[in-house]
Amino acid sequence: MSIDAKFSLVKGDFKLDVELTLPGRGVSAVFGPSGCGKTTLLRLIAGLERCQHGYLKVGDRVWQDGNDYIPPHKRAIGYVFQEASLFSHLDVKGNLEYGVKRVPIAERRVSIDQGIELLGIGHLLNRKADQLSGGEKQRVAIARALAVSPKILLMDEPLSALDLALKREIMPYLESLHGELDIPVIYVSHSPDEVARLADHLVLLDRGRVRADGPIASMLTRLDLPLAYGDDAAAVIDACVTEHDDHYGVSYLEFAGGQFTVARNSLPIGQAVRLRIVARDVSLTLEQQTGTSILNIFAATVAEIISDEQPEVVVRLMAGGVPLLSRITRKSAAQLNLECGQMVFAQIKSVALLSDDKKH
Numbered sequence: 001m002s003i004d005a006k007f008s009l010v011k012g013d014f015k016l017d018v019e020l021t022l023p024g025r026g027v028s029a030v031f032g033p034s035g036c037g038k039t040t041l042l043r044l045i046a047g048l049e050r051c052q053h054g055y056l057k058v059g060d061r062v063w064q065d066g067n068d069y070i071p072p073h074k075r076a077i078g079y080v081f082q083e084a085s086l087f088s089h090l091d092v093k094g095n096l097e098y099g100v101k102r103v104p105i106a107e108r109r110v111s112i113d114q115g116i117e118l119l120g121i122g123h124l125l126n127r128k129a130d131q132l133s134g135g136e137k138q139r140v141a142i143a144r145a146l147a148v149s150p151k152i153l154l155m156d157e158p159l160s161a162l163d164l165a166l167k168r169e170i171m172p173y174l175e176s177l178h179g180e181l182d183i184p185v186i187y188v189s190h191s192p193d194e195v196a197r198l199a200d201h202l203v204l205l206d207r208g209r210v211r212a213d214g215p216i217a218s219m220l221t222r223l224d225l226p227l228a229y230g231d232d233a234a235a236v237i238d239a240c241v242t243e244h245d246d247h248y249g250v251s252y253l254e255f256a257g258g259q260f261t262v263a264r265n266s267l268p269i270g271q272a273v274r275l276r277i278v279a280r281d282v283s284l285t286l287e288q289q290t291g292t293s294i295l296n297i298f299a300a301t302v303a304e305i306i307s308d309e310q311p312e313v314v315v316r317l318m319a320g321g322v323p324l325l326s327r328i329t330r331k332s333a334a335q336l337n338l339e340c341g342q343m344v345f346a347q348i349k350s351v352a353l354l355s356d357d358k359k360h
């Protein structure tokens with residue numbers, strides 16, 4: 001299954017012109033600066049905004065083309081907004097049941113109980129919406145969006161109204177959504193951290209147009225896109241927990257290019273995890289160093305170098321087919337005589353484990 005969309009819309013001075021095919025699984029993040037059209041794109045998919053010659057196909061169903069236009073209330077969509085819009089006169093249970101009633105029994109694929117379990121809200125069922133914290137409200141809003149058994153879950157910056165502590169509280173629940181449910185999520189965000197944690201696929205919007213889209217690991221490391229530059233430029237790597245070593249207090253995580261050693265975590269063996277490796281934490285050597293305290297060193301090939309006469313250069317590396325970024329000084333690059341195709345060793349100073357183990 002995939003989601004095929006083609007929309008063209010003018011709103012005052014703003015023009016949106018988008019043609020996209022999104023995967024029918026996992027989280028597709030729509031990322032871009034304020035005003036680039038992220039919310040407009042989501043509203044077009046939901047049918048809340050209508051353009052004349054649009055096209056939208058979700059799986060094998062056409063929701064919009066030259067002849068047909070399925071109105072928003074007949075689209076199987078879950079929509080989560082920045083601020084949870086719960087019915088204040090209903091308790092949590094009532095809020096969850098509200099949308100389910102209009103879903104025909106044959107089309108119910110997510111039960112209310114499943115949503116309650118996934119979002120960890122079982123203890124809140126009898127509370128009224130105004131007796132919930134901001135984070136709890138948003139978890140209920142997500143469970144309610146799931147309860148209608150949507151064909152797509154649309155999330156418009158669902159964490160942006162929450163403070164850092166609440167963001168951290170909700171993140172593990174969002175992370176578990178794509179592991180445990182077979183519902184594609186389209187997630188609007190302008191937070192690089194959220195995108196790195198959650199997205200499988202990334203759409204980069206720029207002034208109403210798709211500048212690029214593709215799998216997250218390759219999008220973050222494309223040197224022709226702005227994501228690879230700046231202080232927080234980073235690669236993400238999907239790995240798997242293989243061993244815990246209590247003697248040294250470390251855990252081992254395997255990926256296609258080797259094995260990471262990280263601080264001991266409580267994740268089960270076999271658990272899939274995502275790592276974030278910031279470009280400036282990756283240094284390069286021509287020979288494998290032995291007299292070093294750095295534990296994570298991987299053989300890699302230089303795939304691309306961008307220097308632009310800046311004091312620093314950005315290097316895209318491939319380690320076992322997995323892209324990594326390294327930002328080093330132009331002087332270091334010259335001293336190493338770096339060129340494409342060359343074998344190097346990437347020394348990784350710091351690894352962030354993005355998957356939160358709070359839920360385990």
Ligand SMILES: Nc1ncnc2c1ncn2[C@@H]1O[C@H](COP(=O)(O)OP(=O)(O)OP(=O)(O)O)[C@@H](O)[C@H]1O
Binds near residue numbers: 012013014034041190
């Ligand atoms: N009713 C309107 N009339 C004219 N222009 C509008 C209208 N609504 C939105 N716009 C413009 O359309 C553009 C896209 O808006 P949209 O809300 O989709 O952007 P966004 O990427 O979601 O922004 P943000 O990240 O700030 O939420 C903006 O430049 C906005 O000013």
